[in-house]
Amino acid sequence: MVSFSRRSHIMLASSAALFLASCGADDVASPGAGSIPITINQPTPTPTPTGTATPTPLTAAQFAAPFTQSGVTITSDEQLALVNAGTNNNVNGFGTTLSGVYPVSGTSLATASNPQTVLGNTAFIQNTSFVGALSGPNDNAFSGWTCNSSSATFLNSTACTAVPSIGSGGSTAACPTGTIDDGLVQTFRACRLPSGTDANGQIQILTDLTLPKIPGVFYRLRGQTEIGNGTTAVTLTIAPGVVIAADSSETSNDLLLVNRGSRINAVGTADAPIIFTAQQNLASNGVSDSSQGLWGGVILLGRAPTAVCAAGTGPNDANGSSTSCQQAIEGVTGRFYGGTNQADSSGTMQYVQIRYTGIAISEGNELQGLTLGGTGSGTTIDHVQSHNSADDGIEIFGGTTNLKYFVVTGADDDGFDVDNGWRGFMQFIIAAQKANGATNDSFATEIDSNGAEDLLPRTYGRYANFTFIQTASTQNPLAGIRLRGGADFAFVNGVVKTPSGEACLNIIAGNQVTESNTTRAATGDERSTIRPANSALQDVGPPTFNSVYFQCQGR
Numbered sequence: 443m444v445s446f447s448r449r450s451h452i453m454l455a456s457s458a459a460l461f462l463a464s465c466g467a468d469d470v471a472s473p474g475a476g477s478i479p480i481t482i483n484q485p486t487p488t489p490t491p492t493g494t495a496t497p498t499p500l501t502a503a504q505f506a507a508p509f510t511q512s513g514v515t516i517t518s519d520e521q522l523a524l525v526n527a528g529t530n531n532n533v534n535g536f537g538t539t540l541s542g543v544y545p546v547s548g549t550s551l552a553t554a555s556n557p558q559t560v561l562g563n564t565a566f567i568q569n570t571s572f573v574g575a576l577s578g579p580n581d582n583a584f585s586g587w588t589c590n591s592s593s594a595t596f597l598n599s600t601a602c603t604a605v606p607s608i609g610s611g612g613s614t615a616a617c618p619t620g621t622i623d624d625g626l627v628q629t630f631r632a633c634r635l636p637s638g639t640d641a642n643g644q645i646q647i648l649t650d651l652t653l654p655k656i657p658g659v660f661y662r663l664r665g666q667t668e669i670g671n672g673t674t675a676v677t678l679t680i681a682p683g684v685v686i687a688a689d690s691s692e693t694s695n696d697l698l699l700v701n702r703g704s705r706i707n708a709v710g711t712a713d714a715p716i717i718f719t720a721q722q723n724l725a726s727n728g729v730s731d732s733s734q735g736l737w738g739g740v741i742l743l744g745r746a747p748t749a750v751c752a753a754g755t756g757p758n759d760a761n762g763s764s765t766s767c768q769q770a771i772e773g774v775t776g777r778f779y780g781g782t783n784q785a786d787s788s789g790t791m792q793y794v795q796i797r798y799t800g801i802a803i804s805e806g807n808e809l810q811g812l813t814l815g816g817t818g819s820g821t822t823i824d825h826v827q828s829h830n831s832a833d834d835g836i837e838i839f840g841g842t843t844n845l846k847y848f849v850v851t852g853a854d855d856d857g858f859d860v861d862n863g864w865r866g867f868m869q870f871i872i873a874a875q876k877a878n879g880a881t882n883d884s885f886a887t888e889i890d891s892n893g894a895e896d897l898l899p900r901t902y903g904r905y906a907n908f909t910f911i912q913t914a915s916t917q918n919p920l921a922g923i924r925l926r927g928g929a930d931f932a933f934v935n936g937v938v939k940t941p942s943g944e945a946c947l948n949i950i951a952g953n954q955v956t957e958s959n960t961t962r963a964a965t966g967d968e969r970s971t972i973r974p975a976n977s978a979l980q981d982v983g984p985p986t987f988n989s990v991y992f993q994c995q996g997r
Contacts, residue, residue, distance in 0.1 A: 530553040535997065589602035648671065667696075714793075736798040739811050750840070783818055799811045817838075848872075857910070861929075863899040889926065896928060905936065912944060921944060
């Protein structure tokens with residue numbers, strides 16, 4: 443049947459020809475016999491929806507990095523199989539799922555597990571319905587008490603490079619009892635912590651000291667400042683909003699060390715965090731986004747057990763009951779940690795920032811943002827940020843301290859480094875590596891036993907609701923997570939993101955087996971970090987992964 447439009451064209455053409463003929467236009471060309479050519483423009487067909495693109499699954503070699511230590515290798519396939527043995531894990535994450543450390547939506551990136559059930563802890567671990575440290579783009583759990591940088595930004599937080607809120611009135615302010623008036627720095631009154639020294643010239647505070655918040659006043663650290671001496675029990679109390687700055691006018695390594703038996707009571711608030719920083723940070727443009735290593739950091743030493751004992755002390759057992767085992771802490775000389783009190787308390791640090799730390803005393807002997815040596819479960823550490831450390835964000839040597847709401851931004855080395863028989867739990871933790879300049883052996887977390895695979899107590903940790911973001915584009919380490927040395931670990935409700943060229947996981951074993959007076963590299967189920975449970979070795983079995991979203995290789 444001819445369409446209406448086509449009939450209209452024919453009628454119009456015939457009428458036009460008759461009209462011209464009636465006007466004497468006999469020589470007008472006629473279309474002649476045959477049909478009139480008609481062009482019909484068909485509409486462009488609507489493409490068939492194809493849905494969301496499905497990425498090519500990662501190979502085992504892309505997901506997990508193998509590493510041979512002392513002749514022992516755990517292959518990429520074996521590592522991937524361990525993850526796949528868990529529940530609700532996604533090893534093929536891709537696309538725009540995160541904006542910095544925040545999920546772009548309130549929908550969990552993987553089906554969450556109940557961490558209380560998975561980890562067997564209802565006293566410290568909270569139940570959650572999301573993976574990662576943050577539930578969505580509007581989660582304010584890290585707001586205000588943190589500071590912002592190119593490594594990570596948080597809701598309602600100010601820049602780490604900004605001068606801390608010290609206030610005005612320094613010119614007339616008086617330093618509190620127990621501190622020394624060092625005059626004005628910028629417009630602020632510098633009140634230095636006491637200068638009494640031990641036989642080695644280290645500053646020791648041997649009586650209780652309180653640092654109140656006074657408008658216009660900051661407290662100055664100069665040299666190795668110690669609270670207590672391992673015999674005298676001393677408490678340092680720091681009020682909310684206080685700023686403590688390391689002295690940049692002299693060359694000694696500035697740090698704060700709390701010895702065994704003494705305590706720090708540094709309790710800030712979300713609106714008034716306590717800030718440990720370098721004196722350069724007290725001037726506008728005095729520090730930059732890349733500043734680090736301007737002072738030593740904070741060290742807490744306790745009397746909880748350690749697996750690694752100094753020569754002539756120990757060894758320790760699974761219960762940490764050795765009365766002789768102790769070890770010298772990294773970064774300083776002759777300061778020891780360790781003991782038999784698993785519930786020992788070195789005090790409380792809440793709502794605290796530690797900025798621009800990290801000094802390398804020698805290779806493998808460094809100071810970092812926060813160092814815990816043999817601190818016990820009675821020590822409270824939560825709502826703490828370690829920013830731009832030239833070494834680790836936090837390193838934990840033995841002990842039993844748990845962490846909650848802990849942020850590491852811009853560390854040059856590892857975010858969370860645990861070893862020497864640490865046994866504890868962490869929840870709501872973030873490691874956001876600096877974009878450039880990180881070492882090629884830096885991990886969001888490095889879990890170890892210092893190469894001594896079967897020392898006791900065995901390193902044992904449980905991470906819940908963690909967000910690990912590796913962003914280094916030029917010096918990629920092997921992976922986001924390194925787990926080695928026979929350490930027992932479980933991971934639940936986490937997010938791991940790594941750049942192109944970097945795997946998500948690196949599991950290592952390096953133990954030797956002796957039989958018939960011959961020592962050889964372990965094989966198969968003998969390999970320490972992945973071997974079956976063995977109560978005689980205080981070994982609970984291979985690592986477990988549940989509800990972890992992995993976005994590897996810059997996908």
